[in-house]
Amino acid sequence: MLNLSLPIIFAVISLVMLSMQRKRQKMGRKIRNEIQTTLSASLEARAIYLYNCYTSISSKKIEHDKYLDVGCGYGVNSSIFGRDFKDVVCLDLSAKNLEECRRRISSKSNKILSLVRGDAQSLPFKRESFDLVSAFSLIEHVPDKREMLKELLRVLKEDGELVLQFPNKYFFMELHTGLPAYFLIPSFIKPWFLRKIGYEGLLEINIPTIREIKKLIEDLGVSGEIKKTKVIYPIETIPRGLRWIYTILKRLKVLNLVPLGWMVCIKKSKEQKGTA
Numbered sequence: 552m553l554n555l556s557l558p559i560i561f562a563v564i565s566l567v568m569l570s571m572q573r574k575r576q577k578m579g580r581k582i583r584n585e586i587q588t589t590l591s592a593s594l595e596a597r598a599i600y601l602y603n604c605y606t607s608i609s610s611k612k613i614e615h616d617k618y619l620d621v622g623c624g625y626g627v628n629s630s631i632f633g634r635d636f637k638d639v640v641c642l643d644l645s646a647k648n649l650e651e652c653r654r655r656i657s658s659k660s661n662k663i664l665s666l667v668r669g670d671a672q673s674l675p676f677k678r679e680s681f682d683l684v685s686a687f688s689l690i691e692h693v694p695d696k697r698e699m700l701k702e703l704l705r706v707l708k709e710d711g712e713l714v715l716q717f718p719n720k721y722f723f724m725e726l727h728t729g730l731p732a733y734f735l736i737p738s739f740i741k742p743w744f745l746r747k748i749g750y751e752g753l754l755e756i757n758i759p760t761i762r763e764i765k766k767l768i769e770d771l772g773v774s775g776e777i778k779k780t781k782v783i784y785p786i787e788t789i790p791r792g793l794r795w796i797y798t799i800l801k802r803l804k805v806l807n808l809v810p811l812g813w814m815v816c817i818k819k820s821k822e823q824k825g826t827a
């Protein structure tokens with residue numbers, strides 16, 4: 552009797568666990584889809600918002616000749632930031648994203664637009680080629696952040712500006728997936744936990760803190776002007792289901808203490824070239 556009931560109990564427990572996991576994955580997929588849909592529907596609003604953040608910390612004294620957007624994705628930010636530049640270069644690792652970038656912005660633009668497939672950690676450009684270099688939502692995806700920053704600063708002209716935007720590691724929610732309090736999960740159980748709930752893609756994302764970014768830049772010998780601002784996206788860029796809580800957090804000024812992300816602007820000065 553015992554011989555027969557044990558396998559049955561195991562089978563029932565496994566089935567229950569499997570169905571619970573499927574439900575969790577389904578819910579996760581729903582949240583992830585909602586985040587993705589809202590994000591792609593509001594790319595332009597996000598780009599305009601980011602541009603306003605940039606102008607609030609930029610020295611506004613740069614030449615408007617050549618602009619490079621690294622990790623350009625679909626190129627929506629590139630077209631907004633590149634509006635006043637003669638020459639716009641969009642670089643991405645993904646050929647598919649570059650194709651979408653070409654489709655979206657080349658028809659609107661009458662300036663020189665170059666699409667380059669390449670890696671942010673090893674840029675195919677001569678030193679001091681660009682007046683403005685940007686990387687939006689990229690650094691968290693790149694394994695060697697020091698090398699990426701070194702490259703971005705190498706191709707930046709003296710007196711040019713580098714603008715970086717990345718998520719806040721300590722925000723209440725992981726922004727790609729909607730996972731709450733993600734930063735509190737101890738690193739030793741993260742791989743197991745993320746695989747279990749079907750989010751193993753998150754293992755490739757490593758969000759730096761603002762302090763780490765500043766330290767990396769200073770270690771590269773660029774101790775000139777480093778300015779930062781909080782990124783608190785407009786409501787239309789937030790998935791509908793989360794807008795009510797976002798409004799409350801915004802009204803209570805909680806988002807000023809814990810913003811969704813950061814933007815950093817580095818002015819490469821003439822005197823302090825360092826290794827860059």
Ligand SMILES: C[S@@+](CC[C@H](N)C(=O)[O-])C[C@H]1O[C@@H](n2cnc3c(N)ncnc32)[C@H](O)[C@@H]1O
Pocket residue numbers: 621622623624625626628642643644645648669670671672686687688689692693
């Ligand atoms: C989250 S998307 C951000 C896209 C765009 N910058 C934006 O803010 O909408 C990250 C982009 O970086 C690209 N990417 C990831 N790793 C890269 C690398 N090492 N070098 C260049 N591009 C990279 C991806 O293909 C993707 O298009």
